[in-house]
Amino acid sequence: MTVTWAGPRSKGTEIRVYGVTACIAMPPSPGEGADGPCLVEHTPLPESARKLIAKAPASTGKVSWTWRNWENIGSSVALSPDGTAYEAIVIAAYNAAGHSKFIIVDPGYWCGGCTY
DSSP, X not given: OEEEOSSOOOXXXXXXXXXXXXXXXXXXXXXXXXXXXXXXXXXXXXXXXXXEEEEEEGGGSEEEOOOSOOTTOTTOSEEOTTSOEESEEEEEEEETTEEOOOEEXXXXXXXXXXOO
16 A cells, blocks of 8 residues: 655654544444445544554655455455554654644445445
């Protein structure tokens, strides 16, 4: 996988890619046939639901990583080599001042009543 960005490209800034381990935006009891994204804009994203996947200097404009075949992983966006299922992917820029807001790269998807 590769994630690219146009900005920021400043020295001293690092881009971090996180896997989101929970389908946060899924309602507690989704109805049969209902569906939607696992992550939506302005959803609080607790540290406990994020796991660092990759990082790179912002000046490179991209970060890449390779994982095994992604077939048959159900509704998850990705399955890491350690078996962690990610329901969404986000990125943020980090520097000495802190970090940017999280940007949704892939919101994931849930489906009430679907079988995989």
